[in-house]
Each structure stands twice: as C-alpha cells, then as structure tokens.
Amino acid sequence: MAIWLDQASEGFEQHFAAFLTTKREVSEDVNIVVRAIIDDVRARGDVALAEYSLKFDGIDYATVPMRVTAEEIDAAVEAVPSEVLGALKLAALRIESHHRRQLPKDDIYEDDMGVGLGxxxxxxxxxxxxxxxxxxSYPSSVLMNAVPAKVAGVDRIVIAVPATGGAVNPAVLAAAKLVGVTEIYRVGGAQAIAALAYGTETIAPVAKITGPGNAYVAAAKRHVFGTVGIDMIAGPSEVLVIADKDNNPDWIAADLLAQAEHDVSSQAILITDDAAFGKAVEQAVERQLKTLNRAETAAASWRDFGAVILVADLKQAIPLANRIAAEHLELAVADPDRLLDGIRNAGAIFIGAHTPEVIGDYVGGSNHVLPTARSARFSSGLSVLDFVKRTSILRLGPQQLRTLGPAAIALAVSEGLDAHARSVAIRLNLER
Amino acid sequence: MAIWLDQASEGFEQHFAAFLTTKREVSEDVNIVVRAIIDDVRARGDVALAEYSLKFDGIDYATVPMRVTAEEIDAAVEAVPSEVLGALKLAALRIESHHRRQLPKDDIYEDDMGVGLGxxxxxxxxxxxxxxxxxxSYPSSVLMNAVPAKVAGVDRIVIAVPATGGAVNPAVLAAAKLVGVTEIYRVGGAQAIAALAYGTETIAPVAKITGPGNAYVAAAKRHVFGTVGIDMIAGPSEVLVIADKDNNPDWIAADLLAQAEHDVSSQAILITDDAAFGKAVEQAVERQLKTLNRAETAAASWRDFGAVILVADLKQAIPLANRIAAEHLELAVADPDRLLDGIRNAGAIFIGAHTPEVIGDYVGGSNHVLPTARSARFSSGLSVLDFVKRTSILRLGPQQLRTLGPAAIALAVSEGLDAHARSVAIRLNLER
Structure with a gap:
C-alpha cells in the first residue's frame, strides 16, 4: 500500500513537504575505506587492483586477464540472441541520431568594437x-553512456566492469562492441575509479568518468572529482505519473511497477484528479505484483515510497511536479500540452498514454541517464555536452586594447592587483 | 628563478612529466570539521550560523544583521569611485552581451518514424x-558569476560573503547591485555552503552553488554536491604564455607576474623558441618584482612553480600546451592562427600580443571563471549553461509504440526487468 495524499485535506502541505524530504537511501559512510583503496591503487597500481579484484570479485588475474580479450568480445556477440542484438542495434542508431543534434557549434565572432570573441x-x-x-549490468546503459561520447568525438572510451568470478554479461560486451568500444577491464568498485582517474601500469588514466555504481563507486567518484570530471552522483530513481481517469489503470500500474522493480529505494508516484481511478491503479499494482520476477523489490519500493496524490484539478499537479522534480515524468492525460508548458523541473517528460517511460529506457533515442532524487532542479540528463568542453577565445588589436585597457586597469587597481594593472598599462605606455 | 626545461635536452620528457604532476597546493583534510559544521547548520539553522560567524569572522548578528540591508548596498554604490563603477558597468554590459550568445535553444522535432523528441x-x-x-573578495568575480545566472533567467540569486568584523567590500556590493542581486548574507565558510544547500530560518535553500573559496568551502561544496549542484572545485590557477622572440620581454614578464601575484600556488609558464628571449623575460620578471605590492606572493609563485620551456619550433609547443591544459593560454606569436587549431585543452585562449590575459579577467566579455589545475582536459569555464538544465521529451502515438515496442520488450526481458516489458506489452495487447 502506497501512501495517499489529498491536496484538499488539511495538513496536505505539511505532509507533502515531509514526503519530499523522505530519505530513500541510507548513505553509508564509506569514505575512509574508499580513500584507503584510492591511495593504495595510486601507490601500487596493478598489484593493488589484482588484490582487490580477488578479494571483492573473486577474479584472479593470473587465470583471467584484467582486460577482456577481443576473442571474448566476439564470442559474446555470438552468444547474444539475435532478437536482443537487433534491438541493441536499433537503440544505438536512434540514440546516435538524437544525440547528434546535441553537438554544440563553435561561435567565433567580432563585436562592434572589433574585439574577437568566441x-x-x-x-x-x-x-x-x-x-x-x-x-x-545493463547493456542499455552501455549504449546510453558510450554513444554520446562517440558522437562527441572522444578518442578513447574505456569500460570498467566488476566481473564476479570473471564473467562479464555478454550483452554488455556486445553493446560495447556495437559502439566500437573494445578497451574493457574486469575491475570494479572504488579501485576501478582510482585506476581510471590515476592510471596503473595496465590502465592509462582518463579525463572523465561516467556511469552509475554502488556507494563505494559513488564515494570514489566524489573523491576523484577535480582530478577527473565525473557525470553525477546518482541517487535512487523515480517516476511521477500524472494521469486522468480516462487511462487504463493496468497501463499506469505497469508503469509504476517498472520503476519500483529497479530497487527497493526507487519511488513511483501517481498524481490524479480522480480518487476512484487512483484506487483502481492501486488494485492493479497489487494484482500485477503477483506475477513479477522482481516482485519483492517492487513491492517494497511501492510500500515504502510509493504515493498516490489526489488533486482537484490536474493543473494543480504542475507546481507539485516541479517540487518533486522527478527523473521521469509521464503525462498520461487527454491534453498533455496543457500541462507541459508549466513543467520546469523534470529529467525527462513522456507525453501521452502511448509513451511509457520504458520506451525512453531503451529505444526512444533520448538518454536514460537522468537526474535522480530531485536533482532535476539543477542538472540535466547525460548528453553530448558531458563529453565536450568549451574554450573561450579573446583577440584584441592595439586599438581595442586602448579602448578597453583603462577600465581593466581601474578594476585591477581597485582589487589591489598591481601586476594585473601593469600588464595592460605597459602595453599602452602608461606608468604603472 | 623559475625552472628551465629544454625540449632538446636529454630527459626532457621525464622532467616535463614530473613538472605536470607537481602538486601546487597542500590539500588540507578538513572533511571531518566540515561535515560537523554542515550537520550542525542543518540541525540548528540560524543559531548555528550566528555562532560560527562570531567565532570565525567576528560578526555578531545582534549588532550587524546577517542580511546586508538595502541602505548598506546603496551606501556602498556611493562609496565606490566613479571610475571603478564605470569600469564595472562596462564589464557587466560586455559580459552580458557575450553570454547572451550562450543561451541554448530548445530543439523539439519529429523523426522519420513520427516519434516526437526534444x-x-x-x-x-x-x-x-x-x-x-x-x-x-573581487567585484569582478561577482559579475562573472551573477551575470550568466541573470542571462540564464535564474529567478533568485543569493550572495554569501564572509565579512570579517561585519564589513563587506563596497565594490562587491556595488557589483551585485549592478546585476540586480540584493539578497546578500554576511556568512562564509562551510556554514555558508550548508545554509545555501539546506536552508535556515533566514536563508531559503538554493538549487546550485557557484563561486570559489578556501579549503573549507571547497570541501563543503564537494559534500553537498548532489543535494545541490555545484560549479567546480577550483584549484590553484595558472597561465601559459607561448611567445616568440619578437615580443617585448617586459610585456610577457608582466603577464606572467599577473598570474603569479594571485597566490603562492599560482603558476606562470613561458614556452619560447628562443633561449635569449626566455632569459630576457626572466630578467624582466626579476626587475618588475621589485615594484609590486604583492611582490612576496608573486616571487614565491615564480620561484616555486614558474617555468621557462624551450622548444626548437613553436609548433612543438602545441602538444605541450595540450598536456598542460592551462586555465589561461596566451599566444603571443607572429602567426597565432598557426598554433590555434592544434590547441585542444585550454580554459581560455588570448590571441596576439595585444590581448593580455588581464583583459579577460575584467572587460573582455568572456568569463574569468575557468578550469584550473589541468581540468581544462574535461571541463569548461563558467557559462550560461551552468545555470540552465535540459529536460528531454518523448512522444509516441499508438503507431510508433507498435513499431518500437517489440525492441524495448526484447531488451527489458534480456535485462530481467519484467515490469518494464509489461508496461510496453500491455499497451500492445501482448502477453507478458
């Protein structure tokens, strides 16, 4: 049973505010352990990696090589059912064509003063x-991370994957191969993040690390941030479905469960203007739970964090949705465009009853790496922009320097920076 | 005396690699202290802020209000010399007009299949x-942070500034007022970051925190990252000047010192193809040091981290510059465009001898908040993009769902996610 919040009832604001700040994950304090692992990998390189992989993942590099071989990748491609391989190819093509549109364009220009900027x-x-x-270990996530990097023009893409006992999910290897990624290491946890950030004898360092992971991986990413770039610290994920009574309750229930089955800390929320519809969805959830392989996970998520929020008018869902700032937002209403314009905080919006969020997980073309746990208030899903960087350009001639120089000198002097002032003044033959 | 590295000499690669990894800052481990302060501010709000401000900054909120008053801001504007105010206005206008070009455009479209994406x-x-x-406490930095936020359309911009004894630099207040920022709090350190991230009775929480700070501020930003967005963890900054012998050594020396005077951990590097010119610059540095107010800082930076790198041909400077990935790169050479194309890693590039980096600090129009300490390999200077976020949009009708649905089901099944598969199958009347 999910909780019910009725906007018309007294105390709604208080309950909603408390609901918003509910912690869905116990954040383990693993900083001390993680720091020790990172320091150790920096100091001892491959030897440290070998010890950790043996200890945590049961991999012995003496028998299974750290780097996945070309033969192993080819064998994985063979092992993946053709239906799945075809679906991965379709997904890769669609992700690529959508992400190509995100490539930023250079902007080099001259302003009125003749200053070159760019x-x-x-x-x-x-x-x-x-x-x-x-x-x-999801092949779809490999595509969602690697395709944008490829589109961006990243020269070298490396995958690190913990391989308990040495085995890597063949679909993961096949997805990597599809995108042309063949530098794949069997190493996980904080030790993998350390190796990627600082390098070892076998693994050359990278400049940025993306992808989700457990508490150790997250802490390690937070720790190496600055030495390398990182994408985000992923928290528990969620879906918010705004649905009117004209929906099939079973469809909406399935969407809520698709979120709930990910993890016990996942969250599925329904906002509706019809209490009877809400009840019907809730019943459908209970019914469908009985036939899920991950029923236990989904049931716990729905029980602990699921919610049905009742509003008098669907327009009232807009400010609530903006405060929830959901990773995934479904607008399963007759006139979604009436709500769309008001939505400011959401990772991704899925419009209309024929756009279940799951399409976005796989084959929609948009990215499924999205800001979780209310971080859509300040961040975006993964995109090509995460794999490029901008250099700004400034070009003055003697005339522009004469025009702008005095203002720069005035500010430098006011900030007490003599050498700053001089570096301009000396070019203008001014005393400084 | 800076160090000299000659590419023609034996062992250059080894020395250059060591030079690149030289740590310029002792990273104090202040995590435990910072975490305690953050927890305390979350628990006790304003009361905790008041205690920390009294303890660390000598401000008693009983006599000086936490929030800077409108009268104080107006008085500050009056107190700033008109020459400085005029320079700030020119800077603000130029920063605004450059940053307006960075506003990203929505991209909503329909693909061949009729799927709406955006x-x-x-x-x-x-x-x-x-x-x-x-x-x-630099007024120019207020502009560089606040103007892009304003251009992005941020509704509420808040400034937190430690005010030893209660006084805030009038130029900082004037710069804030210029941009229309009037919510300014006298609070600093980790306690300010905690207040901005989690809110107190007086300070409503924000969604993102930008701006530089000391080790405590940096650690606090790292800690609250995820709860709010942060810009970057700023490290010690640097300039790389690539200059040929036809430059005035005094100009180049002034540019190197403009970087060196910031901090003892700043770094100024010259790459030239002419040893005699390098010597001349070095002599000019020593000469100019004698008349700087911050001579001690600049001398320490130049002595400890300054470098002159000699190459046979300026073309050879390109790969070195890409490895250094400098925050600021000056191309003071006869044909800068010959080098420009090859530069991949740099925060900002200043082209030609009449573009000292200092212009970019103040009135060029580009942002002076740039990736330091080699982080230009993976990150960009501050821009409008740091104050916006992207929501992706997906819209399918029944026909598109029929076309794409089976592939999504195949992938969901292969990933063991039953409810995912069902949420699509149920809409297609398929058994799942």
Missing part, C-alpha cells in the same frame, strides 16, 4: 565508463 | 553565489 568546443580525449556488475 | 531548456530557480572574503 567559444570553441572540443571533445574530451579519454573517458571511462563504469558499468555496474550483477543484476544492474 | 530537448527543452529551463533556468535553475535559485542559485547561491559564494564570494570569498578578505583580499580575494
């Missing part, structure tokens, strides 16, 4: 993509 | 700008 974009030279192990 | 940009609702106190 922004020039270049690709990051090398990036590392962390792929979680176990059940969260 | 990227929609919206401004972050509220941002906090941290302004350091003391000698590093």
């Amino acid at each position: 922004s020039r974009w270049t690709a990051i030279e090398a990036v590392g993509l962390y792929v979680p192990g176990g059940t969260a | 990227s929609r940009w919206t401004a972050i609702e509220a941002v906090g700008l941290y302004v350091p106190g003391g000698t590093a």
Whole structure:
C-alpha cells in the first residue's frame, strides 16, 4: 500500500513537504575505506587492483586477464540472441541520431568594437565508463553512456566492469562492441575509479568518468572529482505519473511497477484528479505484483515510497511536479500540452498514454541517464555536452586594447592587483 | 628563478612529466570539521550560523544583521569611485552581451518514424553565489558569476560573503547591485555552503552553488554536491604564455607576474623558441618584482612553480600546451592562427600580443571563471549553461509504440526487468 495524499485535506502541505524530504537511501559512510583503496591503487597500481579484484570479485588475474580479450568480445556477440542484438542495434542508431543534434557549434565572432570573441568546443580525449556488475549490468546503459561520447568525438572510451568470478554479461560486451568500444577491464568498485582517474601500469588514466555504481563507486567518484570530471552522483530513481481517469489503470500500474522493480529505494508516484481511478491503479499494482520476477523489490519500493496524490484539478499537479522534480515524468492525460508548458523541473517528460517511460529506457533515442532524487532542479540528463568542453577565445588589436585597457586597469587597481594593472598599462605606455 | 626545461635536452620528457604532476597546493583534510559544521547548520539553522560567524569572522548578528540591508548596498554604490563603477558597468554590459550568445535553444522535432523528441531548456530557480572574503573578495568575480545566472533567467540569486568584523567590500556590493542581486548574507565558510544547500530560518535553500573559496568551502561544496549542484572545485590557477622572440620581454614578464601575484600556488609558464628571449623575460620578471605590492606572493609563485620551456619550433609547443591544459593560454606569436587549431585543452585562449590575459579577467566579455589545475582536459569555464538544465521529451502515438515496442520488450526481458516489458506489452495487447 502506497501512501495517499489529498491536496484538499488539511495538513496536505505539511505532509507533502515531509514526503519530499523522505530519505530513500541510507548513505553509508564509506569514505575512509574508499580513500584507503584510492591511495593504495595510486601507490601500487596493478598489484593493488589484482588484490582487490580477488578479494571483492573473486577474479584472479593470473587465470583471467584484467582486460577482456577481443576473442571474448566476439564470442559474446555470438552468444547474444539475435532478437536482443537487433534491438541493441536499433537503440544505438536512434540514440546516435538524437544525440547528434546535441553537438554544440563553435561561435567565433567580432563585436562592434572589433574585439574577437568566441567559444570553441572540443571533445574530451579519454573517458571511462563504469558499468555496474550483477543484476544492474545493463547493456542499455552501455549504449546510453558510450554513444554520446562517440558522437562527441572522444578518442578513447574505456569500460570498467566488476566481473564476479570473471564473467562479464555478454550483452554488455556486445553493446560495447556495437559502439566500437573494445578497451574493457574486469575491475570494479572504488579501485576501478582510482585506476581510471590515476592510471596503473595496465590502465592509462582518463579525463572523465561516467556511469552509475554502488556507494563505494559513488564515494570514489566524489573523491576523484577535480582530478577527473565525473557525470553525477546518482541517487535512487523515480517516476511521477500524472494521469486522468480516462487511462487504463493496468497501463499506469505497469508503469509504476517498472520503476519500483529497479530497487527497493526507487519511488513511483501517481498524481490524479480522480480518487476512484487512483484506487483502481492501486488494485492493479497489487494484482500485477503477483506475477513479477522482481516482485519483492517492487513491492517494497511501492510500500515504502510509493504515493498516490489526489488533486482537484490536474493543473494543480504542475507546481507539485516541479517540487518533486522527478527523473521521469509521464503525462498520461487527454491534453498533455496543457500541462507541459508549466513543467520546469523534470529529467525527462513522456507525453501521452502511448509513451511509457520504458520506451525512453531503451529505444526512444533520448538518454536514460537522468537526474535522480530531485536533482532535476539543477542538472540535466547525460548528453553530448558531458563529453565536450568549451574554450573561450579573446583577440584584441592595439586599438581595442586602448579602448578597453583603462577600465581593466581601474578594476585591477581597485582589487589591489598591481601586476594585473601593469600588464595592460605597459602595453599602452602608461606608468604603472 | 623559475625552472628551465629544454625540449632538446636529454630527459626532457621525464622532467616535463614530473613538472605536470607537481602538486601546487597542500590539500588540507578538513572533511571531518566540515561535515560537523554542515550537520550542525542543518540541525540548528540560524543559531548555528550566528555562532560560527562570531567565532570565525567576528560578526555578531545582534549588532550587524546577517542580511546586508538595502541602505548598506546603496551606501556602498556611493562609496565606490566613479571610475571603478564605470569600469564595472562596462564589464557587466560586455559580459552580458557575450553570454547572451550562450543561451541554448530548445530543439523539439519529429523523426522519420513520427516519434516526437526534444530537448527543452529551463533556468535553475535559485542559485547561491559564494564570494570569498578578505583580499580575494573581487567585484569582478561577482559579475562573472551573477551575470550568466541573470542571462540564464535564474529567478533568485543569493550572495554569501564572509565579512570579517561585519564589513563587506563596497565594490562587491556595488557589483551585485549592478546585476540586480540584493539578497546578500554576511556568512562564509562551510556554514555558508550548508545554509545555501539546506536552508535556515533566514536563508531559503538554493538549487546550485557557484563561486570559489578556501579549503573549507571547497570541501563543503564537494559534500553537498548532489543535494545541490555545484560549479567546480577550483584549484590553484595558472597561465601559459607561448611567445616568440619578437615580443617585448617586459610585456610577457608582466603577464606572467599577473598570474603569479594571485597566490603562492599560482603558476606562470613561458614556452619560447628562443633561449635569449626566455632569459630576457626572466630578467624582466626579476626587475618588475621589485615594484609590486604583492611582490612576496608573486616571487614565491615564480620561484616555486614558474617555468621557462624551450622548444626548437613553436609548433612543438602545441602538444605541450595540450598536456598542460592551462586555465589561461596566451599566444603571443607572429602567426597565432598557426598554433590555434592544434590547441585542444585550454580554459581560455588570448590571441596576439595585444590581448593580455588581464583583459579577460575584467572587460573582455568572456568569463574569468575557468578550469584550473589541468581540468581544462574535461571541463569548461563558467557559462550560461551552468545555470540552465535540459529536460528531454518523448512522444509516441499508438503507431510508433507498435513499431518500437517489440525492441524495448526484447531488451527489458534480456535485462530481467519484467515490469518494464509489461508496461510496453500491455499497451500492445501482448502477453507478458
């Protein structure tokens, strides 16, 4: 049973505010352990990696090489069912064509004064993509991270994946191969992040690390941030479905469960203007739970963090949605455009009853790496922009320097920076 | 005396590699202290802020209000010399007109299949700008942070500034007023970052925090990252000047010193193809040092981290510059465009001998908040993009869902996500 919040009831604001700040994850304090691992990998390189991989993942590099071989990748491609391979190809093509539109353009121009200004974009030279192990080792995530990097023009893309006992999910290897990524290492956890950031004898360092991971990976990313770039610290994910009564309750229930089955800390929220519809969805959730392989996870998520929010008019859902700032927002209403304009905070919006969020997870073309846990208030999903950087350009001639110089000198002097003032004054033959 | 590295000499690669990894700052481990302060501010709000401000900055909120008053801001504008105010206005206008060009455009389209896709940009609702106190309290930095936020359309911009004894640099207040920022709090350090991230009775929380600060501020930003967005963890800054022998050595020396005077951990590097010119610059540095107010700082920076790198041909400077990935790169050479194309890693490039980096600090129009300490390999200077976020949009009708649905189901099944598969299958009347 999810909680119910009725906007018409007294105390709604208080309950909604409390709901918003509910912590869905216990943040383990693993900083001390992580720091020690990072320091150790920096100091001892491959030897440290070998020890950690043996200890945590049961991989012995004496028998299974750290780097996945070309033969292994080719064998994985063979092992993946053709239906899945075809779906991965379709997904890769669609992701690529959408992300090509995100490539920023250089902007080099001269202003009225004759000053040359500009922004020039270049690709990051090398990036590392962390792929979680176990059940969260998703080939779709490989595409969602690697394709934008490829489109951006990144020269070297490296994958690190923990491989319990040595085995890597063949679909992950096949997805990597599809995008042309063949530098894949069997290493996970904080040690993988350290190796990517600082390099070891085998793994050359990268300039940026993307991809989700457990508490150790997240802490390690936070720690190396600055030495390398990172994408985001991913938190528990969520879906918000705004639905009117004209929906099939089973469709909406399935969408809520698609979110809930990810993790016990996932969150699925329904906002509707019809209590009977809300009840019907809730019943459908209970019914569908019975036939899910991940029923236990989904049930716990729905029980602990699921919510049905009742509003008098769907327009009232807009400010609530902006405060929730959901990773995924479905607008399953008759006139979605009436709501769309007011939505400011959301990772991705799925419009109309025929756009289940799951399409965006795989084959829509947009990215499924999205800001979670209310971070859509200040951040965006993964895109080509995460794999490029901008250099700004300034070009003055003697005349422009004469025009702008005195103002620069005045500010430098006021900030107490003599040498700053002089570097302009000396070119204008002014005393400084 | 800076160090000399000659590319023609044996062992150059080894020396250059060591030079690149030289640590210029002792990173104090202040995490435990910072975490305690953050927890305390979250728990006790204003009361905690008052205690920390009294303890660290000698401000008693019983006598000086936490929030700077409108009268105080107006008085500050009056107190700033008109020459400085005029320069700030010129700078603000130029920064605004350059940054307007960075506003990203929405991209909403339909693909061949009839799938609606899109990227929609919206401004972050509220941002906090941290302004350091003391000698590093720069009005120019207020403009460089606040103007892009304003251009982006941020509704609420807040400034936090430590005010030792209660006084805030009038030029900082004047710069804020120029941009229309009037919500300014006298609070600094980790406690300011905590207040901005989590809010107190007086300070409503923001969604993103930008601006430089000391080790405590940096650690606090790293800690709250995820709860709010942050810009970057700023490290010690640097300039790389590539200059041929036809330059005036005094001009180049002044540019190197303009960087060196910032901080003892700043770095100024000259690459030239003429040893005699390098010597002449070095002599000019020594000469000019004698008449700088911040001579001690500049001399220490030049002595400890300054470098002259000799190359046989200026073309050879390109790969070195890309490895250094300088925050500021001056191309003071006869044909700068010959080098420009090859530069991939730099925060900002200043072209030609009449574009000293200092112009970019103040009135060029480009942003002076730039990636330091080699982070130009993976990140960009501050821009309008730092104050907006992107929501992706997906819209399918029944026909598009029929076309794409089966591939999504295949991938969901292969990833073991039943409810994902069902959320598509149920809409297509398929058994799942």
